[in-house]
Amino acid sequence: MRSITRKFQLLFIVAALAVAGLASCSKDNQAEVIVPQILAPGLQNGYDTIKVGDTRVISPELANVKNPTFQWLVNGVQVSTDSIYTFTPTEQGNYTISYKIISGNSMAVFYYRIKVEGKFENGFFLINEGQYGVSPGDVNFYRNGEDSVYQYVFARNNPGKTLGTTTEYGAFYNNRLYLISKQGPFVVADASTMKEVGRINQLPKDGNAFCAINSNTGLISTIDGIYPLNLQSLTLGSKIAGINGEVGGMVNTSTYIFVLSETSGLLALNPSNYSIVKNFGKADIGFAVTPDGTIWAARDTYLFNINPENLKIDTVNIPFPVYASWGFWNPGMLSAxxxxxxxxxxxxxxxxxxxxxxxxxxxxxPSSLQTPFITIAAGTQLYGAGFRNNPVNNTLVVTSLKTPYANNNQNTLGIYDATTGALKKNVSYVGFFFPAMPAFNR
Incomplete structure (x- = not known):
């Protein structure tokens, strides 16, 4: 039985309302009171959690009923007068379903509590490159606590539409998923339904990453500079002056916008006009942001940390060189x-x-860098961004492929405790997806 301490606990009210006839001196003249009974509500404890588009048939088991009439209300609005009710929600939210049965001169009432989650709530997404020259990129979804990966959720929810070639980056902002492919369209999808809500058929140059600045503006990095994006009209502005060549990761803070340029280096931009405030020198992968607000990037055997307020930079030595993601750009194996x-x-x-x-x-x-925190199974390899920290439950989500290349359709999704490194779950699935990065709608 579900605990009554659950957020959406059972609220069970059965009310019997009896109206007797006029009083009489004779017992034989009293009106008979028929009180209907709800023996079972039709849903266990009257509580359920379902997804948008799912169906629940609610059929209470009754007794002591004579010539009944019925009434069903959803959040106070009458929806049916049948003896049973089929609930098929089209929007996520918390629903109260009121059931009333009137029999003779009495009435019984039961209240159901149903939470409706979005199709892609309570989980995270895996952005996939796709198989180059064979299939476009797409998106997979993992629902927390399950043992399978839902595949091709963009294509399945957008018949006839596809992402571009080598979909390398996905980022959430205001419940929208912004998807960038190296060649082909830039696509925006509703995070709850994965329905496409807009696209730019072709960027001026091959795309790399997206960064939201505010509710009206975002930035798109490409192999030749950065372009501002109007998030309302989904139109591009002119390339930002002074930043040329390939640009990869970007991160927006309350003070500056940090961008990673192959030719110019690690830059801090003024958010009001995108002018370069400071150049910190070369870096190869970035960015990650720790809870104290520090910005992190890396190059060779150096880990850089930047104070976003005063732009002071420090360096930490690491015992191995990081692999530069330029050329065959990907978001890089760096996460906070x-x-x-x-x-x-x-x-x-x-x-x-x-x-x-x-x-x-x-x-x-420094001693924390002496031994690996996680080592994935022999015969497999990290791919793309490789891993990202899940901010919802403090886990590290790791994507890997079986080697050699001919076996790269054997995927493993690993979920690790981000504090201890303990493996919590491994989920295997098949397909030439070539996972680019995990993405979380927080």
Whole structure:
């Protein structure tokens, strides 16, 4: 039985209202009172959690009923007068379904509580490159606590539409998922339904990443500079002056916008006009942001940390070189904890041999870099961004492929405790997806 302490606990009210006839001196003249009974509500404890588009048939089991009439209300609005009710919600939310049965001169009432989740709520997404030259990119979804990965959720919810070639990046903002492919369209989808809500058929240059600035503006990085994007009209502005060549990761803070340029280096931009405030020098992967607000990037055997207020930069030595993601750009194997000041770094050798080890640097503790935090199974390799910290439940979500290349359709989704490194779950699934990065709608 579900605990009554659950957020959506059972509220069970059965009311019997009897109206007797006029009083009489004779017992034989009293009106008979018939009280209907709800023996079982038709849903266990009257509580359920379902997804948008799911159906629940509610059929209460009754007794002591004579010539009944029925009434069903959903959030106070009458929807049916049948003896049973079929509930098929089209929007997510919390619903109260009121059931009334009137029999003779009495009435019984029961209240159902149903939480309706979005089709893609309570989980996270996996952005996939797709198989180059064979299939476009797409998106998979993992629902927390389950043992399977829902595949091709963009294509399945948008018949006749596809993403571009090598979909390398996805980011959420205001319940929208912004998807960038290296070639082909830039696509925006509703995060709850995965229905496309807009697209730009072709960017001026091959796209890399997206960064939201505010509710009206975003930035798109490409192999030749950065373009501002109007989020309302989904139209591009002119390329930002002074930033040329390939640009990868970007992060927006309350003070500056940080961008990573292959030719110009790690830059801090003025958010009002995108002018360059400071150039910190070369970097190859970025960015990650720890809970204290520090911005992190890396190059060779150096981990850089930047104070976003005063733009002071410090360097931490790491015991292996990070692999530069330029050329065959991907978001990079760098992620920050959301519960402690710690950074996760992947040890990679090349884009063809992306390694099996993930290190965790606890800020101020150099010894934390001496041994791997996580080592994935032999015969597999990290791919793309490799991993990201899930801010919802403090786990590290890791994507890997079986080697050699012919076996790259054998995927493993690993979920690890981000504090201890303990494996919580491994989920295997098949398909030439080539996962680019996990993405979380928080």
């Amino acid at each position: 904890s959301t519960s402690e000041n710690a950074v996760f770094i992947g040890k990679t050798n090349s884009w063809l041999e992306e390694g099996r080890e993930i290190y965790k640097y606890s800020v101020g503790v």
